[in-house]
Amino acid sequence: MTTEMEVKGGASAEGVEEESLLMEGVAVLDFDMLCSTVAMQAHKGKWGKVSDDNEEENLVSQYQNGGGVFRLWEGEIIYDCFDDQRVALQSTCCPCYRFGKNMKRAGFGSCFLQGSIHFILAVAALCNMLAFIFTRRRCFLYLAIVFTVSVGTYIGFYRTLIRKRFNIKGSDSSFDDCVYHLICPCCALCQESRTLEMNNVQDGIWNGRGDTICIGIGTASTKSPECLGMQKDTNDS
Template identity: 30%
Template sequence: MSPNNASGNGQKSPPAGAVPEQWTTGLCDCFDDPRNCIVTCCCPCITFGQNAEIIDRGATSCFIGGLIFCLLAQVGVACLYTCSYRTKLRGLHSLPGDSCDDCLLHWCCIHCALCQEYRELKNHGLDPSIGWVANAEKMNRGATTMPPMTLGMDR
């Protein structure tokens, strides 16, 4: 196992001595995005599905993620699945916390946690509401429209 994969779950750990970034919004800042807050309160499976698709870079579709959430919610254990995506998100953006915190947070405040994760993705330039393919296309367009970098000084 490499030093950047100490957890063994495929997520990179920040380099030793690196200071983790902070969450861009607080857990209870749900009204920073009122539309997402309402959607998450009424149907958290939608927000979770959107987040999961972006975090998994399209490997999990919004529909499948939401469906799994709904099925697990029926037996009261959705948080055991959703907390793993918070852990993945933290790994992707070097955010503070640990797996136990993620689980406890999703157990106690799943709606607030899903809203915070959605906002975090948006604040990192990704829009969960449009899906992974559209985000990837948007990133590719941005990469091709950047002016070329030159070495040295221009006259």
């Protein structure tokens, strides 16, 4: 009996040691933290590995404290606007509703109020343009231009607020945000909607996707049994 117990004890000790060795090569990164690292590297204009241990620890500390996290827009503003067909259809057919939904998610007022302001400005621009077509009076053309610029400026202003509130990297110019909504307003609305919905933003709070990614590094600060299973499967194969 004693010999059998010693054999079992030795086998269990070997299993624990093997598990600890496997866990040392695996780390779990939150998806938002990974995007933050990518955004910072892109913002610096260079790509590289975070090799300095102090720099990595500072990045993790900033992320856990809720500060210093940089994020990215979900997809390109034009090429990826049809990734979510529901959002693309709403942004094209009823942009005032889509804009109101975005403002409610980002915490910038109610959906009805923001959607109504967008609707009034857009209708005023359209009515003045139609009036100019039928009457050929330049005053209506000037009013149509003024209201059109007002719509782009108003929505672009809130795009800037979204970008600053959630530390979204991209264009750091408020002028560019307004230009996006003047040239391709539907595509800009799609990009904002995708970013807010895919990252589960509710009432101005960025909840994130909640995804985790397993990577192999020298020392792991975060452990995950699921990642260990993946590592074992890889070694077995």
